[in-house]
Amino acid sequence: MDKHNPxxxxxxxxxxxxxxxxxxxxxxxxxxxxxxVRADLKERILEAARRLDYRxxxxxxxxxxxxxxxxxxxxxxxxxxxxxLAVRGISDVAAQAGFDxxxxxxxxxxxxxxxxxxxxxxxxxxxxIVAPATRHDGSxxxxxxxxxxPLVLLDRDVPGLSVDxxxxxxxxxxxxxxxxxxxxxxxxxxxxxxxAAADVHYRGPEQIPLTTVLNRIAGFLEASDIAGLAEAERxxxxxxxxxxxxxxxxxxxxxxxxxxxxxxxxxxxxxxxVFRxxxxxxLHIPGDLxxxxxxxxxxxxxxxPLVSVVSQPSYELGAAAAQMLVxxxxxxxxxPRRHILDTILIRRESVAPPRS
Amino acid sequence: MDKHNPxxxxxxxxxxxxxxxxxxxxxxxxxxxxxxVRADLKERILEAARRLDYRxxxxxxxxxxxxxxxxxxxxxxxxxxxxxLAVRGISDVAAQAGFDxxxxxxxxxxxxxxxxxxxxxxxxxxxxIVAPATRHDGSxxxxxxxxxxPLVLLDRDVPGLSVDxxxxxxxxxxxxxxxxxxxxxxxxxxxxxxxAAADVHYRGPEQIPLTTVLNRIAGFLEASDIAGLAEAERxxxxxxxxxxxxxxxxxxxxxxxxxxxxxxxxxxxxxxxVFRxxxxxxLHIPGDLxxxxxxxxxxxxxxxPLVSVVSQPSYELGAAAAQMLVxxxxxxxxxPRRHILDTILIRRESVAPPRS
DNA sequence: TTGAAAGCGCTACCAT
DNA sequence: ATGGTAGCGCTTTCAA
Numbered sequence: 001m002d003k004h005n006p007x008x009x010x011x012x013x014x015x016x017x018x019x020x021x022x023x024x025x026x027x028x029x030x031x032x033x034x035x036x037v038r039a040d041l042k043e044r045i046l047e048a049a050r051r052l053d054y055r056x057x058x059x060x061x062x063x064x065x066x067x068x069x070x071x072x073x074x075x076x077x078x079x080x081x082x083x084x085l086a087v088r089g090i091s092d093v094a095a096q097a098g099f100d101x102x103x104x105x106x107x108x109x110x111x112x113x114x115x116x117x118x119x120x121x122x123x124x125x126x127x128x129i130v131a132p133a134t135r136h137d138g139s140x141x142x143x144x145x146x147x148x149x150p151l152v153l154l155d156r157d158v159p160g161l162s163v164d165x166x167x168x169x170x171x172x173x174x175x176x177x178x179x180x181x182x183x184x185x186x187x188x189x190x191x192x193x194x195x196a197a198a199d200v201h202y203r204g205p206e207q208i209p210l211t212t213v214l215n216r217i218a219g220f221l222e223a224s225d226i227a228g229l230a231e232a233e234r235x236x237x238x239x240x241x242x243x244x245x246x247x248x249x250x251x252x253x254x255x256x257x258x259x260x261x262x263x264x265x266x267x268x269x270x271x272x273x274v275f276r277x278x279x280x281x282x283l284h285i286p287g288d289l290x291x292x293x294x295x296x297x298x299x300x301x302x303x304x305p306l307v308s309v310v311s312q313p314s315y316e317l318g319a320a321a322a323q324m325l326v327x328x329x330x331x332x333x334x335x336p337r338r339h340i341l342d343t344i345l346i347r348r349e350s351v352a353p354p355r356s
Numbered sequence: 357m358d359k360h361n362p363x364x365x366x367x368x369x370x371x372x373x374x375x376x377x378x379x380x381x382x383x384x385x386x387x388x389x390x391x392x393v394r395a396d397l398k399e400r401i402l403e404a405a406r407r408l409d410y411r412x413x414x415x416x417x418x419x420x421x422x423x424x425x426x427x428x429x430x431x432x433x434x435x436x437x438x439x440x441l442a443v444r445g446i447s448d449v450a451a452q453a454g455f456d457x458x459x460x461x462x463x464x465x466x467x468x469x470x471x472x473x474x475x476x477x478x479x480x481x482x483x484x485i486v487a488p489a490t491r492h493d494g495s496x497x498x499x500x501x502x503x504x505x506p507l508v509l510l511d512r513d514v515p516g517l518s519v520d521x522x523x524x525x526x527x528x529x530x531x532x533x534x535x536x537x538x539x540x541x542x543x544x545x546x547x548x549x550x551x552a553a554a555d556v557h558y559r560g561p562e563q564i565p566l567t568t569v570l571n572r573i574a575g576f577l578e579a580s581d582i583a584g585l586a587e588a589e590r591x592x593x594x595x596x597x598x599x600x601x602x603x604x605x606x607x608x609x610x611x612x613x614x615x616x617x618x619x620x621x622x623x624x625x626x627x628x629x630v631f632r633x634x635x636x637x638x639l640h641i642p643g644d645l646x647x648x649x650x651x652x653x654x655x656x657x658x659x660x661p662l663v664s665v666v667s668q669p670s671y672e673l674g675a676a677a678a679q680m681l682v683x684x685x686x687x688x689x690x691x692p693r694r695h696i697l698d699t700i701l702i703r704r705e706s707v708a709p710p711r712s
Numbered sequence: 713t714t715g716a717a718a719g720c721g722c723t724a725c726c727a728t
Numbered sequence: 729a730t731g732g733t734a735g736c737g738c739t740t741t742c743a744a
Binding site: 010012013014024025028029031032034035056057059060061062063064065 | 738
């Protein structure tokens with residue numbers, strides 16, 4: 001059986017109505033599944049729709065109702081397995097609640113994030129989930145709120161913004177990871193993060209655009225402090241996003257006299273760079289250098305040595321964010337919620353006592 | 357300066373027109389950047405728009421024009437770096453051509469892919485790029501075409517569908533990779549793929565839903581044939597998607613007497629499973645087992661041993677797909693194009709002569 | 713239960 | 729160059 005609608009023009013309710021010999025309104029009711037329609041009429045209408053291969057125009061529906069049945073998600077880097085899993089969490093609960101998800105990548109860039117926000121608002125998404133690229137500018141997010149578009153922050157907070165958030169307890173996570181290293185006997189630790197910064201050295205909180213990193217640094221410093229380590233701030237390195245840059249940073253760090261004997265990597269990409277640098281310097285992990293990394297990336301549990309990681313519940317994080325958003329879309333007026341999830345420290349093989 | 361539009365109702369062209377004391381049509385022309393408007397009037401209108409914080413409603417615009425300025429992309433698994441990069445390629449050329457991109461994950465499931473296609477068509481995307489989950493059912497894609505929605509296939513072909521495709525020369529890639537192993541002296545090779553199948557053993561082409569895998573198998577068999585290896589088909593393993601399953605398969609394969617001395621992994625996830633299995637069996641790579649993997653995943657160039665890979669030009673693949681799609685949207689009526697890209701074989705450390 | 717008609721916000725055609 | 733107005737396809741009063 002071939003096309004019944006050889007013409008270019010798509011089939012509309014009006015067409016179906018005509019074919020079923022009822023009014024446009026009745027056809028629309030039957031097709032849209034609202035209002036009440038006599039059973040036999042409904043049957044006739046549905047039959048006609050089937051015959052004509054009618055497909056509802058979501059756009060028109062959205063225009064008329066104001067609801068699109070779609071939620072927009074903006075993350076920094078979808079290739080990052082952390083966000084990949086989170087998006088799956090979001091999609092699953094969204095689908096269950098009858099919402100579609102459309103995705104956008106900010107590339108960790110504020111400008112792109114703003115543009116994406118704009119696009120989503122213009123497309124009239126019913127709600128927004130975003131992992132903001134910076135805590136320093138939330139004007140576009142405020143804007144979404146102002147336009148009555150529910151918003152939930154994922155993974156990263158924007159202080160001053162009064163919205164639901166789904167976060168991880170990064171402070172505690174970093175503290176525990178650091179203490180794992182400390183407990184093994186290390187006294188010279190360093191923390192490496194990919195977060196963009198003008199200077200690779202840590203000068204203070206203002207410099208840091210991500211609340212996650214801010215909290216992790218705080219946790220790292222707190223643990224160092226408790227252990228009585230002096231000047232732990234000096235062992236923090238920023239801006240290790242690209243391979244070349246991280247290699248410079250790591251090689252620099254690991255070639256210095258009094259080099260760190262243990263590293264805390266802020267994400268699995270950096271852990272990989274640590275592997276690379278260690279290789280280049282002939283340093284053995286964990287013999288010469290201990291390592292703990294954030295994110296339980298797939299390769300960390302397959303290569304030698306298996307790497308000890310801070311596993312983040314990213315799927316649950318996404319699911320929680322979506323749950324809150326759906327509730328808001330449904331009209332939930334409660335004060336903003338803060339959903340904070342715990343991480344799990346997975347001990348594997350990349351931590352050993354310092355050799356000295 | 358705070359909100360000028362404290363009411364809930366969004367600002368429309370009509371509002372701006374009123375404020376600027378011009379007709380709705382004129383305001384629309386100035387705001388929409390079409391038609392002609394006297395300079396001073398235009399200025400007045402834009403000023404009013406700014407003052408009222410006017411934001412165009414893309415939906416209404418789409419309804420009126422029929423064009424959404426959006427292209428929909430459906431891939432099997434966005435967390436897969438291969439698709440991640442491809443999507444970036446797509447986004448870049450799309451953005452440059454003035455299109456937004458919305459993304460959807462099929463999870464390599466036909467049903468989800470169909471649903472996503474439906475959603476995108478209903479949202480009136482201007483074009484579709486999809487990496488189909490199976491070559492066996494293209495009805496939904498045919499449907500898109502039938503509804504005058506341009507379509508480009510990414511990475512995987514659907515025979516019988518007369519559309520533009522952006523593919524990689526998988527046959528050649530697999531043949532070369534196999535020959536690398538052969539040249540090292542191996543005579544017992546195996547090829548492992550994640551492709552879903554009822555049986556882990558290869559029975560024939562019908563069984564294989566992905567043209568990529570089909571072509572790779574052909575390349576593997578051709579190289580084996582040329583080298584005079586008998587019964588190479590028996591060294592093919594399917595359905596190694598999940599960790600548990602792949603471990604069963606690999607352990608089985610590697611514990612057999614006359615076990616393969618070299619493996620060709622169909623993607624980097626499988627390569628990881630090979631690492632895992634080798635570890636479990638105390639097999640050393642490449643001493644006891646050589647390995648070549650498809651996809652130049654980040655970790656393959658950082659861990660020990662560095663793994664030799666077939667690097668796929670996924671960014672370019674995405675860019676090419678988007679280029680063709682944009683051309684079609686712009687009205688290109690030429691016969692379907694087939695854009696076939698070459699892979700690069702990167703020799704690293706995971707291949708060595710068999711020990712025997 | 714059904715039908716007529718008024719929007720939703722914008723574009724585009726047709727006069728002026 | 730400008731203004732009036734008819735759609736785009738659907739939902740949603742309001743009467744009947």
